[in-house]
Amino acid sequence: MAEKAFKYVIIGGGVAAGYAARExxxxxxxxxxLAIFSKEAxxxxxxxxxxxxxxxxxxTARLPGFHVCVGSGGERLLPEWYAEKGxxxxxxxxxxxxxxxxxxxxxxxxxxxxxxxLIIATGSTVxxxxxxxxxxxxxxxxxYLREIDDADKxxxxxxxxxxxxALVVGGGYIGLELSAALKINNIDVSMVYPEPWCMxxxxxxxxxxxxxxxxxxxxxxxxxxTVATGFGTNENGEVTDVKLKDGRVMEADIVVVxxxxxxxxxxxxxxxxxEKGGIKTDGFFKTSVPxxxxxxxxxxxxxxxxxxxxxxxxxDHARKSAEQAVKAIFSCEQGNSIDEYDYLPFFYxxxxxxxxQFYGDNVGETVFYGDxxxxxxxxxxxxxxxxxxxxxxxxxxxxTPEENKAIAKVARVQPPAHSLDQLxxxxxxxxxxx
Numbered sequence: 031m032a033e034k035a036f037k038y039v040i041i042g043g044g045v046a047a048g049y050a051a052r053e054x055x056x057x058x059x060x061x062x063x064l065a066i067f068s069k070e071a072x073x074x075x076x077x078x079x080x081x082x083x084x085x086x087x088x089x090t091a092r093l094p095g096f097h098v099c100v101g102s103g104g105e106r107l108l109p110e111w112y113a114e115k116g117x118x119x120x121x122x123x124x125x126x127x128x129x130x131x132x133x134x135x136x137x138x139x140x141x142x143x144x145x146x147x148l149i150i151a152t153g154s155t156v157x158x159x160x161x162x163x164x165x166x167x168x169x170x171x172x173x174y175l176r177e178i179d180d181a182d183k184x185x186x187x188x189x190x191x192x193x194x195x196a197l198v199v200g201g202g203y204i205g206l207e208l209s210a211a212l213k214i215n216n217i218d219v220s221m222v223y224p225e226p227w228c229m230x231x232x233x234x235x236x237x238x239x240x241x242x243x244x245x246x247x248x249x250x251x252x253x254x255x256t257v258a259t260g261f262g263t264n265e266n267g268e269v270t271d272v273k274l275k276d277g278r279v280m281e282a283d284i285v286v287v288x289x290x291x292x293x294x295x296x297x298x299x300x301x302x303x304x305e306k307g308g309i310k311t312d313g314f315f316k317t318s319v320p321x322x323x324x325x326x327x328x329x330x331x332x333x334x335x336x337x338x339x340x341x342x343x344x345x346d347h348a349r350k351s352a353e354q355a356v357k358a359i360f361s362c363e364q365g366n367s368i369d370e371y372d373y374l375p376f377f378y379x380x381x382x383x384x385x386x387q388f389y390g391d392n393v394g395e396t397v398f399y400g401d402x403x404x405x406x407x408x409x410x411x412x413x414x415x416x417x418x419x420x421x422x423x424x425x426x427x428x429x430t431p432e433e434n435k436a437i438a439k440v441a442r443v444q445p446p447a448h449s450l451d452q453l454x455x456x457x458x459x460x461x462x463x464x
Contacts, residue, residue: 033142036065036118038359039135041125041297042151043068045077045345046326046352048098048107050149051117053356061116065143067135069124070177073109076101078345080181081204082380085188085211093178102349128297130319149355150298150309150317150324154291154343159199159258166261169269172285175204187284188215196220197272197282199258201228203379204288206241209250210381212286220251220280222258222272232377232392237413237425240402241384247404248382253278261285291343293328305330308341313370314358315351323359325351334372335442336391346376374442384409387434390423390441391415397450399457400427412437414453414460420444421453424461436461 038054040047047066051074054064068074076096083091100106112119127136128148135143156174159167171191173184194217198209201223212219221228227238242252253274260273272280293308303310303318308330315323315331326348330341354371361368378387392415400411408428415423422444424437440461447453453460 033134033144034065035144037063037146038065038149039143039145039147040064040066040149040151041128041135042066042153042294042326043070043074043119043121044151044153044326044348045074045098045101046151046153046348047149048074048352049349050151050325050352050356051112051115052099052104052107053353054117055115057356057360059115059117062118063116065118065120065145066112067120067123067125067137067143069122070179071122072178073107073112073119073121074098075178076345077176080175080178081207081211084178084181085184085208085215087215099349101345125297128301130298130301130322133321147321147359148323149352150295150322150328151326151348151352152294152297152328153348154327155294156287157290157292159287159289164258164260165273166263166269169261169263169285170267171269171283172261172287174287175208176291184286188212188217191283192216194218194283195281196284196286197222197258197280198286198288199223199272200288200290201225201252201254202231202288202290203229204286206245207379207381208286208288209245210248212284213248213250214382217284219249220253220282221245222253222256222274222280224255224257226254228252232388232425234396234398234413236396236398236402240404240409240411240427243404244382244384253280258285291327293341293343295328305339306341310339313372314368315355315371316358323355325355331371331373333375334370335374342373342375344375344377347373374438376438384427385429386425386427387429387437388423388425389438390444391417392423392425393417394422395450397447397454399454410458412458414440414447416447416450416453419446419448421447421460426458426461429458433458433462436464440464 079091079096124138196212196217198221256274256276262271309324311331327343333340394417397414402411410428412426424440
C-alpha cells in the first residue's frame with residue numbers, strides 16, 4: 031500500500047479540527063497540503079448541541095445544521111467546503127500508531143501517512159463505569175455521550191421507552207443538561223452523584239442550591255452522597271434497575287452516565303513531554319517535539335492570566351487554541367511573530383429556560399448577589415470570587431449579552447473589592463461599572 035504524504039496533518043475530527051481547518055484556509059493553505067483524520071463518520075460539528083437541542087422533541091438540531099463554525103457565529107463548514115479548499119477530510123479513520131520521530135502515522139486499516147507538521151486534536155474520551163469495575167456496567171441501555179453516534183442511540187431509546195424511567199449518574203455538565211433534555215421528553219428522571227451538591231468543580235453551595243431546587247420543581251429526583259455500584263438486567267440484557275452504595279435500588283430502563291472525561295494522549299505516550307494529565311505546550315501550542323502542536327482538551331498550556339500551567343476541557347478553548355496553533359505555524363513559516371495565547375476561562379450552560387455564564391477563576395472567597403429565589407420571575411443572580419482583594423471570577427444566571435460581557439471584563443481586569451458586603455449589595459452594578 032503506497033504511503034500518502036501531507037504537509038500538515040490534524041489527528042482528530044472534533045471542534046478543534048474544524049476551527050483549525052478554517053484558520054488554515056484563512057492563512058492560504060494550498061490544495062493537497064492539509065489532511066484531517068477523524069474516526070467519526072461526519073465532518074467536524076459543534077459538540078455542545080448533542081446534550082441540548084439534538085435531544086429535544088421539538089426544534090430539534092440535526093446535521094448539517096450544526097457543523098462548525100456556527101457555534102461562534104461563523105460560517106457553516108459542510109463536507110463540500112473541505113473539498114473546495116483542497117483539504118483531505120479522511121473520515122471513519124482511526125490513527126492507531128504515531129511515530130513522532132519519523133513523522134509517520136498508521137491507520138487502523140494499516141495505511142501509512144507522512145506529515146511535516148502535526149496538530150494533535152484528539153480531545154477527550156468519556157470515563158466509563160466499567161473502568162471502576164461496576165457490576166453490570168455493560169448492560170444494554172446504559173449510555174454515554176461524546177459523539178453523534180452516542181446521541182443517536184439516546185434519541186432511539188427515548189422514543190422506544192416513552193414515559194420511561196431514567197437514572198442519570200453524575201451531577202456535572204452532562205448530568206444536568208441530559209437530565210433536563212430527558213425531562214423535556216416526558217421521561218421520569220432521577221439524578222445520583224456522590225458530591226454534596228451539583229457541579230462542585232464550579233458552583234458554590236448557594237448557586238447549586240438554586241439549580242437543585244429548580245430541577246426538583248421540574249420533577250427531577252436528586253440523590254446526593256452516593257454512587258451506582260451495580261445494575262440489574264432482564265433476559266434481553268437490558269438494564270432494569272440501579273443499585274446504589276447506600277442500599278437503595280432505583281428502577282430504570284434508561285441510564286445515562288456523565289462522570290467526566292480524560293484526554294486521549296495514549297498514541298503519544300513516551301514521545302512527548304506531559305504535564306497535569308495533558309501534553310505540555312507553550313503559548314503557541316508547540317509541544318516538546320519540533321513540528322508537533324497540541325490543542326483543545328489534550329493541551330496543558332501556560333495560562334498567562336494566572337501564571338500557571340493548566341488544561342481546559344471546554345469548547346471555547348478548543349476553538350481558540352486551534353486557531354492560535356495554526357496562526358503560530360504560519361507565523362513561523364513567514365518569519366513573523368504573534369502574541370502568546372492569553373486565555374480567559376469561560377464556561378456556560380443552558381437547560382430548561384436557564385442560561386448561565388462564568389468567566390475567570392473560581393478561587394478564594396465568594397459573594398452571592400441578586401435574586402436566587404425559585405419564585406423569582408427573572409432568575410437573575412450570580413457570584414463573584416475574590417482572591418487577594420481582587421475579583422478574579424464572575425458567574426451570572428440570566429444575563430443579557432451586555433451583562434455577560436461586563437462579567438467577562440471583571441474577570442479579565444480583576445478590579446479590587448474593598449468590601450464583600452458592598453460587593454454583594456452592588457451585585458451586577460459592580461460589573462457594569464468596570
